Amino acid sequence: MIVVTGATGNVGRELVRLLVAAGESVTAVSRQPGELPDGVRHVRADLAEPQTLCTALDGADALFLLVAGEDPGAVLAHAAAGGVRRVVLLSSQGAGTRPDVYGHPVAFEEAVRASGLDWTVLRSGGLDSNAYAWAESVRTGGEAQAPFGDVGLPVVDPADVAAVAAAVLTGGGHTGRTYELTGPAPVTPREQAEAIGAAIGTPVRFTELTRAQARERMLRFMPEPVVEGTLGILGAPLPAERRVSPDVEYVLGRAPRTFAEWAAGAAVAFR
Numbered sequence: 001m002i003v004v005t006g007a008t009g010n011v012g013r014e015l016v017r018l019l020v021a022a023g024e025s026v027t028a029v030s031r032q033p034g035e036l037p038d039g040v041r042h043v044r045a046d047l048a049e050p051q052t053l054c055t056a057l058d059g060a061d062a063l064f065l066l067v068a069g070e071d072p073g074a075v076l077a078h079a080a081a082g083g084v085r086r087v088v089l090l091s092s093q094g095a096g097t098r099p100d101v102y103g104h105p106v107a108f109e110e111a112v113r114a115s116g117l118d119w120t121v122l123r124s125g126g127l128d129s130n131a132y133a134w135a136e137s138v139r140t141g142g143e144a145q146a147p148f149g150d151v152g153l154p155v156v157d158p159a160d161v162a163a164v165a166a167a168v169l170t171g172g173g174h175t176g177r178t179y180e181l182t183g184p185a186p187v188t189p190r191e192q193a194e195a196i197g198a199a200i201g202t203p204v205r206f207t208e209l210t211r212a213q214a215r216e217r218m219l220r221f222m223p224e225p226v227v228e229g230t231l232g233i234l235g236a237p238l239p240a241e242r243r244v245s246p247d248v249e250y251v252l253g254r255a256p257r258t259f260a261e262w263a264a265g266a267a268v269a270f271r
Contacts, residue, residue: 001024001025001026001027001059001060001061001062002019002024002025002026002027002060002061002062002063002064002169003026003027003029003053003056003057003060003062003063003064003079003084004016004019004026004027004028004029004064005029005030005045005047005053005063005064005065005066005068006029006030006064006066006068006090007028007029007030007034007036007042008028008030008032008033008034008035008036009030009066010127010129010158011090011124011127011158011161011162011165012028012030012064012066012162013034014158014159014162014163015064015162015165015166016028016036016037016040017037017162018162018163018166019166019169019170020037020039020040022166022170024169024170026040026041027040027041027042027043027056027060028040028041028042028043029042029043029044029045029053029056030042030044030045031044031045031046032044043055043056046069047065047066047068047069047075048068048069048070049069050069050071050074050075050077050078051074051078053075053078053079054078054081054082057078057079057081057082057083057084058082058083059082059083060079060082060083060084061083061084061085061086062084062085062086062087062088062169063079063084063086063087063088064087064088064090064165064169065087065088065089065090065108065112066090067089067090067091067092067104067105067108072107072108072111072112073111073115076111076112076115076117079115079117080115080116080117084117085117085118086117086118086119086120086169086175087112087115087117087118087119087120088119088120088121088122088165088168088169089108089109089112089119089120089121089122090122090124090161090165091105091108091109091121091122091123091124092105092123092124093123093124093125093126093180093182093241094229094233095109095123096123096178096180096240097233097238097240097241098229098232098233098238101225101226101228101229101232102226102229109121109178118175118176119175119176120168120174120175120176120177120178120179121177121178121179122161122164122165122168122178122179122181123178123179123180123181124156124161124181125153125154125155125156125180125181125182125183125241125245126153126155126156126233127155127156127157127158127161128155128156128157128158128183128259128262128263128266129158129262129266130155131144131192131196131263131266132266132269134146134193134196134204134270135269135270138196138200138204138270139270139271142202142203142204142205143204143205143206143207144189144192144193144196144204144205144206144207145206145207145208145209146189146206146208146209146214147189147208147209147210147211147213147214147231147234147235148189148208148211148234148235149188149189149190149206149208150188150189150190151188151189151234151235151236151237152185152186152187152188152191152242153186153187153233153234153237153241153242154182154183154184154185154186154187154242154243154244154245155182155183155187155192155259156181156182156183156248156256157183157256157257157259157261157262159257159262160181160183160248160252160256160257161181163252164179164181164247164248164251164252167251167252168251174251179245179247179250179251180245180247181245181247181248181256182243182244182245182247182248182256183244183256183257183258183259184244184255184256184257184258185244185258186242186244187258187259189206189208190206190208191259192259192263193205193206194206195259195260195263196263196267196270198260198263199260199263199264199266199267199270200267200270200271204270211231211235214231214234215227215228215231218230218231
């Protein structure tokens with residue numbers, strides 16, 4: 001049995017679907033129930049309270065773990081006690097490029113590597129689905145707003161992240177590996193808005209925010225150090241953050257999907 005935390009999120013929901021399609025037994029863990037495939041057991045639990053995971057982990061073989069909560073050691077101890085032997089951690093690219101800022105995923109990576117379990121770390125770049133933040137403004141006013149409109153980053157389709165996770169959870173040869181997951185090419189926020197417009201058949205106006213405006217908005221839901229690190233990546237990315245990684249293609253045997261392909265599939269959210 002494979003336990004998937006964050007099972008109703010953009011990556012977890014697709015991962016559950018892929019695992020079920022592959023014939024795996026899956027326990028879906030999330031704080032709130034969501035729509036799940038037939039035959040999937042759901043356990044309501046919170047990574048911030050590791051003891052709530054015990055029911056989900058009992059008898060499990062593998063765990064897909066998000067960076068959430070503050071005690072990865074306790075989560076992993078419960079996992080080992082429940083029978084888990086393999087853990088796949090969804091971390092962040094920033095853990096490698098800006099570890100001084102992204103201390104939270106760094107702590108999870110260190111705990112996973114020290115756990116005694118077979119482990120694989122997936123360092124995801126920015127997700128295409130972050131563009132859902134524009135959904136309401138596109139629907140109501142045909143507008144997308146973001147800072148650094150002409151700075152491109154190789155954002156990745158969450159479905160590709162899920163596909164890599166499914167391949168790692170069900171296949172061999174990935175133990176002790178750290179994979180960096182990106183899309184196939186850098187794409188700017190302005191180009192993302194254009195792709196969404198093409199997907200919905202209506203042009204989307206792009207408005208560039210100042211750094212100060214973006215910072216003010218982000219501080220409403222992110223800690224200040226993470227805001228500063230994120231703005232650094234968005235506005236002045238390091239060469240490693242601009243780099244297109246070969247790892248999605250290495251694991252899946254195909255190129256990662258483009259942002260335009262993601263937008264075509266997500267068009268209903270913007271109409």
